[in-house]
Amino acid sequence: MLKATHLSKVYQGNQALIDLNLDVQQGEICCLLGQNGAGKTTTINLFLGFIQPSAGEASVAGLPVVSGSRDYLRHLAYIPEVVHLYAHMSALENLDFFSRLAGFRYSVVRQQEFLERAGLQPEAFERRLGGFSKGMRQKVGIAIAIAKDAQAILMDEPTSGLDPRATEEFSAICKQLAADQRTILMATHDIFNAVHVGHTIGIMKQGRLIHRLVASSVSAAELQQLYLATI
Numbered sequence: 361m362l363k364a365t366h367l368s369k370v371y372q373g374n375q376a377l378i379d380l381n382l383d384v385q386q387g388e389i390c391c392l393l394g395q396n397g398a399g400k401t402t403t404i405n406l407f408l409g410f411i412q413p414s415a416g417e418a419s420v421a422g423l424p425v426v427s428g429s430r431d432y433l434r435h436l437a438y439i440p441e442v443v444h445l446y447a448h449m450s451a452l453e454n455l456d457f458f459s460r461l462a463g464f465r466y467s468v469v470r471q472q473e474f475l476e477r478a479g480l481q482p483e484a485f486e487r488r489l490g491g492f493s494k495g496m497r498q499k500v501g502i503a504i505a506i507a508k509d510a511q512a513i514l515m516d517e518p519t520s521g522l523d524p525r526a527t528e529e530f531s532a533i534c535k536q537l538a539a540d541q542r543t544i545l546m547a548t549h550d551i552f553n554a555v556h557v558g559h560t561i562g563i564m565k566q567g568r569l570i571h572r573l574v575a576s577s578v579s580a581a582e583l584q585q586l587y588l589a590t591i
């Protein structure tokens with residue numbers, strides 16, 4: 361679903377990503393770990409087409425990520441570290457607005473279903489987003505991803521700053537999305553959560569993907585050891 365082939369990015373002589381080859385299958389949750397500056401966000405931004413590669417190619421559902429093309433974009437949703445939606449609009453209004461932008465029109469009942477599937481408590485559906493916590497905003501972001509029928513969701517440090525309960529809830533939603541055959545590529549610093557939620561884990565260092573592991577083959581303690589030995 362998400363494929364990087366010899367993908368590289370150079371910023372003013374700084375090699376941010378070097379020859380990345382990565383294949384994330386449909387229904388897979390892949391967590392990318394690495395220190396600050398390892399190249400995780402660069403990888404996500406290349407899949408989104410926010411930046412252009414210096415070499416190689418990213419593709420989504422077999423469609424090349426190329427500037428100006430919208431084909432690959434209809435398969436993608438993006439959950440940034442802080443989901444910025446319209447603070448003065450309610451959860452339902454934001455969902456309706458962004459679904460329409462993506463070309464979908466849903467009844468209020470369907471919109472409520474999407475928010476429920478994303479784990480938002482019903483009493484928050486009609487509240488303005490301005491007062492929402494980070495975790496609640498993410499849930500609205502996920503509801504938008506579901507509503508636009510995104511097959512792949514790119515997430516940049518989604519659990520940073522979430523309390524343990526919100527992290528647990530978020531992980532459960534990710535697992536449900538994967539069970540629905542959606543693909544997730546997540547940049548994270550949370551080793552425990554990577555083992556807990558991921559099917560596969562990548563460890564990056566200075567722009568290179570050094571290790572790619574099956575999450576069920578390691579414990580959090582083993583992964584932490586490998587991570588510390590790698591970075």
Ligand SMILES: Nc1ncnc2c1ncn2[C@@H]1O[C@H](COP(=O)(O)OP(=O)(O)OP(=O)(O)O)[C@@H](O)[C@H]1O
Nearest residue numbers: 371374375376394395396397398399400401402403
């Ligand atoms: N717009 C930019 N211009 C110049 N250099 C950049 C730019 N964006 C990223 N870089 C550099 O590219 C490298 C990789 O950065 P990137 O943001 O991908 O790392 P990261 O693994 O996501 O780090 P973090 O965990 O801090 O988010 C770093 O050396 C960074 O300074």
